[in-house]
Amino acid sequence: MPDPLTENEQWILSFYRTSEINGALFFGRLARAMKPGPIQRDMTKHFADESQHAWYWTECINRMGAEPLKLSQAYQDKYLEAAGIPANIMEVLALTQTFEKRVIAQYARHSRIVDLQPEVLDTFNKIIDDEKWHIEWVGKALKSMEGEYGRDTIAESLERYRKVDEEVYGAILKEHEQRVAELMRGRGNHAEGKGPWPWPV
Amino acid sequence: MAVAGLKARMAAFLKLPEEKLKDDVLLTDLVTESFILVEMVIELQDDLGIQLMQDDLKPVRTVGDLVRVIDSKGSSR
Numbered sequence: 379m380p381d382p383l384t385e386n387e388q389w390i391l392s393f394y395r396t397s398e399i400n401g402a403l404f405f406g407r408l409a410r411a412m413k414p415g416p417i418q419r420d421m422t423k424h425f426a427d428e429s430q431h432a433w434y435w436t437e438c439i440n441r442m443g444a445e446p447l448k449l450s451q452a453y454q455d456k457y458l459e460a461a462g463i464p465a466n467i468m469e470v471l472a473l474t475q476t477f478e479k480r481v482i483a484q485y486a487r488h489s490r491i492v493d494l495q496p497e498v499l500d501t502f503n504k505i506i507d508d509e510k511w512h513i514e515w516v517g518k519a520l521k522s523m524e525g526e527y528g529r530d531t532i533a534e535s536l537e538r539y540r541k542v543d544e545e546v547y548g549a550i551l552k553e554h555e556q557r558v559a560e561l562m563r564g565r566g567n568h569a570e571g572k573g574p575w576p577w578p579v
Numbered sequence: 580m581a582v583a584g585l586k587a588r589m590a591a592f593l594k595l596p597e598e599k600l601k602d603d604v605l606l607t608d609l610v611t612e613s614f615i616l617v618e619m620v621i622e623l624q625d626d627l628g629i630q631l632m633q634d635d636l637k638p639v640r641t642v643g644d645l646v647r648v649i650d651s652k653g654s655s656r
């Protein structure tokens with residue numbers, strides 16, 4: 379039987395799970411709203427991936443002898459609040475790109491905690507390649523939209539969402555300072571010392 | 580150029596009777612969550628062959644606002 383999860387670990391893994399579910403719901407609804415074509419196809423795969431990730435985290439928490447916590451807060455909503463509602467698929471994808479980059483950076487950071495439980499590491503390893511593909515396909519899709527929206531307009535949208543990401547991320551860091559610090563101390567030596575906490579998907 | 584049947588399309592998407600879509604009704608009062616509006620706007624752009632940007636939608640609050648913005652973009656279909 380693995381080491382029991384600390385309260386903070388249970389919280390953060392539940393947080394990942396909730397965020398993956400929110401991501402799945404977001405992309406699923408977009409996939410449903412889109413007309414047929416390569417973007418609809420990739421968006422559907424993206425939806426399927428995020429659903430799968432939600433299951434992986436659920437399973438991981440269970441394997442560690444715990445239940446996922448019910449967390450109602452959706453951080454995606456904070457992005458939408460701060461950034462404004464995207465008006466078209468290009469803007470949705472620009473927001474997604476920013477978000478996915480944040481996710482992969484934080485998953486990578488969390489996975490480098492030195493004495494991370496093998497169950498958690500295993501879950502990161504199962505997820506990380508999908509997350510890389512998310513950034514890749516969205517990048518390609520944005521490129522393919524340059525004719526329709528203009529390269530500069532797309533660059534402006536990406537820059538706007540990057541700023542929003544910094545704002546929202548900073549605010550969340552502040553909100554959960556205590557928990558983050560404990561999580562990083564919890565299982566001992568973080569590979570990078572006192573780094574930011576793992577960010578949701 | 581006015582887009583024909585725009586309110587009917589919106590009503591169909593929102594599964595509401597068209598009479599509910601009065602010009603001064605707040606869009607957010609028609610839905611349980613704002614993401615439904617994102618889906619609707621994306622679908623309307625696909626259907627009508629128009630392109631809306633976030634800046635276009637910034638001042639939009641009511642049904643009438645949205646109709647005016649879409650009308651101002653015209654329609655290719």
Ligand SMILES: [Fe+2]
Nearest residue numbers: 398428431579
């Ligand atoms: Fe994911």
Ligand SMILES: [Fe+2]
Nearest residue numbers: 478481509512
């Ligand atoms: Fe992802």
